[in-house]
Amino acid sequence: MTSGVAEHLAAQVRRCLPVARNLPVDVSTLARQVGIDEITHVPNLIEDGRLEQRDGHVRVLLSSRASPHRQRYTLAHEIAHLLLADPRRELIARRMKADDEVERFCDNFAAALLLPRALILADYQQRPHTLATVRHLAARTDTSLAAATVRLNEVAGWPHALLHWKRADPGWRYRWGAGLPTALHRRLRSAPETSGLLDELGARGSRDQPAEIPMRVGRSSMSVRGDISIRGRSAVALVTFPPSGQGSDR
Numbered sequence: 001m002t003s004g005v006a007e008h009l010a011a012q013v014r015r016c017l018p019v020a021r022n023l024p025v026d027v028s029t030l031a032r033q034v035g036i037d038e039i040t041h042v043p044n045l046i047e048d049g050r051l052e053q054r055d056g057h058v059r060v061l062l063s064s065r066a067s068p069h070r071q072r073y074t075l076a077h078e079i080a081h082l083l084l085a086d087p088r089r090e091l092i093a094r095r096m097k098a099d100d101e102v103e104r105f106c107d108n109f110a111a112a113l114l115l116p117r118a119l120i121l122a123d124y125q126q127r128p129h130t131l132a133t134v135r136h137l138a139a140r141t142d143t144s145l146a147a148a149t150v151r152l153n154e155v156a157g158w159p160h161a162l163l164h165w166k167r168a169d170p171g172w173r174y175r176w177g178a179g180l181p182t183a184l185h186r187r188l189r190s191a192p193e194t195s196g197l198l199d200e201l202g203a204r205g206s207r208d209q210p211a212e213i214p215m216r217v218g219r220s221s222m223s224v225r226g227d228i229s230i231r232g233r234s235a236v237a238l239v240t241f242p243p244s245g246q247g248s249d250r
Contacts, residue, residue, distance in 0.1 A: 003154075006108035007117060009083065014116070024142030025114055027075045034079055036060055041071075049074035051081045052092050058082060069144040076110035083109075115141050115151040125156045131208050131227045131238045134162070145236060146178035153179050160226070160238050163188075163213075167233035171195030174215075181241055184217060191216045202230040213237055 014020045019029050028039060036051075038059035045063040048070065052059050060078045062071045084102070115137070127133045131145075138148040149162040161179040165172040174190040191214035201209055208227045215222050226239030 003108045007112045010112035051078040076113050077106045080106035080109035120155040150179045163237045165235040172198045189216050206231045
């Protein structure tokens with residue numbers, strides 16, 4: 001199953017079900033229209049979401065600890081599981097971080113459903129590569145900044161990643177990156193001087209600011225250029241990595 005098939009399936013859903021054509025997509029109503037009888041938020045769910053099909057009854061469990069954006073994305077992911085399922089058989093599908101073909105397909109479907117390719121090509125391909133553009137797309141589709149960044153990379157050919165830090169005691173803690181080059185997956189971290197830079201930028205206000213951000217990859221150092229915004233105890237940066245995705249030994 002390829003991403004093209006997921007795009008086609010999302011387009012078919014939009015064509016057949018008007019609720020999927022308006023933005024942001026009303027995912028809860030759509031879920032019920034495709035046959036999900038119950039949507040329950042569970043505080044102690046290990047995974048992000050789970051689809052259960054038993055005795056003609058279909059329900060989705062969503063982690064109540066996840067953000068609303070994450071819950072919407074997960075519900076769209078579980079809709080894909082249901083569309084792939086044999087209605088005559090029992091099914092339990094869990095949304096975890098397993099890297100398998102079906103999970104990737106369901107993630108691709110969720111992205112294609114919530115952030116339509118036609119919308120991005122028509123309205124965002126020519127916009128400037130800035131945090132403001134990412135925010136506009138995310139707000140219009142009720143998705144996260146991370147999801148919007150990855151989708152702009154996939155559809156509009158952007159070469160960017162979104163980095164996120166959280167204020168901790170002491171300093172700032174790097175939490176995650178979306179749209180990272182494969183070579184940096186699970187290897188990227190803040191440099192010792194990153195916290196000082198974030199403090200300095202935060203003192204200037206919450207507006208988007210250009211910056212050279214020091215980072216580490218293993219024992220190597222690198223500096224990435226991008227726009228950074230610091231609001232309260234949260235910082236995000238839209239950056240571009242060197243083509244190799246590697247730093248230099250120090």
